[in-house]
Amino acid sequence: MIAAALLTASTSPGGIAAGEPGGPPLALACAKALVCAHEGTQVVDRALVVVRDGRIESVGDSRTSAPPAGAELVDLGAHWLVPGFIDLHSHVGGDLGINDMVFQANPELRVSTAVVPLNANLERALAAGVTTILFIPGSGTNCGGQGILLKTAGRSYDEMVVRDPGSLKIAQADNPARWGYGMGRGMMNWTIREFCSRGRAYANAWTEFERGAGPEPERDLKFDVFRELYAGRTQISTHTQVYQVVYNTLRILRQELGLPVYIDHGEFDAFLLGEMARELGVAGILGPRSISTQVKSRGVDHDGKVVGLAAAWQENGLVEIGFNTDAPVVPAEELPLQAAMGAHYGYDDSQLGTLRGLTIVPARTAGIDARVGSIEVGKDADLLAVRGDPVDPRTGIECVWVGGRKVYEAREGRRLW
Structure with missing residues (x-):
């Protein structure tokens, strides 16, 4: 049995378990591995996945591949291996001991100061297979500050830290409209364009200095993050929902300013911009709403139909589609349910789209696909042992490894989700 096999895990002379950095290799044999690579083979039947020093060393067929010398072999039986899930919109990585509403735009604020390891929300997320999150500020202003990508x-x-800054959080429309004296969408668009334009000028000045073509600029913490953005080392995660608002996200941030950006939410009738988003190389990380209904007060008219958002974005041409929870709006442990809802309401899952939307799509969107998001050689061994289709709500997560370390096992009496 899987539990019995895992309970007899071998360790190094220094007491380090197999698979962890410094420990012996760990070889996981399973019925199949859903690899989720960006391209190429997606499924390996009767797979043997070897983990060494916290990273994936090899992925092969257990019928033709042997574990390396000194490895601990764990037979997972009929279970499958899948990559750990990634949630790019989460507020549960720590406490809320930050004030992200001082100014209308706060790009210098860092949520990293509020991280709380091993908090209860992260423990439940981990039990549901969520191994990486983007912990971000709120949406009460047009820019709440910088998020951080964390292992759970x-x-x-x-x-925990995967990358800091994990993103720059920009918010549009209704939530920041409540800030201060109240703002209309025209005022918010002006604010976003103005501070991002100043950030671009600041980043360009540093680029010229580093090339030896200009003087050294005076450092300004407010705009330092734009050096990371224009170097492609982080992205803008944008709280943006209805058609008009998402259109301005694409037009101002991507077209005019050339910033790396992705759609966070993408709700109501925003799916009509699917082709435009695809042409601009902008992904959609959808949630917490999975459906759109008729809201004529917002100018949304679906002729009385309930529209599945993931399906509608897909039908309108968007390819890179992922899912989020906006935890705790939807509990972090319900991330796979968000993907299941997408399939239930019409999203074509024939090419593992829902699972890819929990793994390689958010990894590529956040620029961390060299480390996580798929079961490929050289990547972090963030792995889930599951009893079947990982997006099916009836499927249980049996074991979770993060960086080669077993961090959760759903033995009798210990299942958290």
């Missing part, structure tokens, strides 16, 4: 299983901040 780290015992300390240093163990």
Whole structure:
């Protein structure tokens, strides 16, 4: 049995378990591995996945591949292996001990100061297979500050951090309209264009200095993040929903300013912009709403129909589609249910789209696909042992490894989700 096999895990002379950095190799044999690579083979039947020093060393067929010398072999039986899930919109990575509503735009604010390892929300997320999150500020202003990409299983901040800054959070429309004296959408568009234009000028000045073509600029913490953005080392995650608002996201941030950006939410009738988003290379990370109904007060008219948002974006030409929870709006542990809802309401899942929307799509969107998002050689061994289709709500997560370390096992009496 899987539980019995895992309970007899071998360790190094220093007490380090197999698969962890410094420990012996770990070989996981399973009925199949859903690889979720960006291109190429997606499924390996009777797979053997070897983990060494926290990373994936090889992925092969257990009928023709042997574990390396000194490895611990764990037979997962009929279980499958899949990559750990990634949620690019989460507010549960720590406490809310930050004030992201001081100014209308706060690009210098860092949510990293609020990270709390091993908090209960992360433990439940981990039990549901969520191994990486983007912990971000709120949407009460046009720019709440910088988010941070975290592993959910780290015992300390240093163990958790994947990248800081994980994103720059920009918000449009209704939520920031409540800030201060109240703002209309024209005012918000002006604000976003103005501070991002200043950020672009700041980043360009540093680029010229580094090329030896200009003087050294005075450092300004408010705009430092734009150096990361224009170097392609982070992205803008945008709280943006209805057609008009998403259109301005695409027009101002992507077309005019050339910033790396993705759609966060993408609700109501925004799916009509699917082709435009695809042409601009903008992904849609959808949620927490999975459906859109008729809201004529917002100018949304679906002729009385209930529209599945993931399906509608897909039908309108968008390819890179992922899912989020906006936790705690939807609990973090319900991330796979968000994908299941997409399929239930018409999203074509014939090419593993829902699972890819939890793994390689958000990894590529956030620029962390060299480390996570698929079961490929060299990547972090963030792995889930599941009893079947991982997006089916009836499927249980049996074991979770993060960086080669077993961090969760749903033995009898310990299942958290």
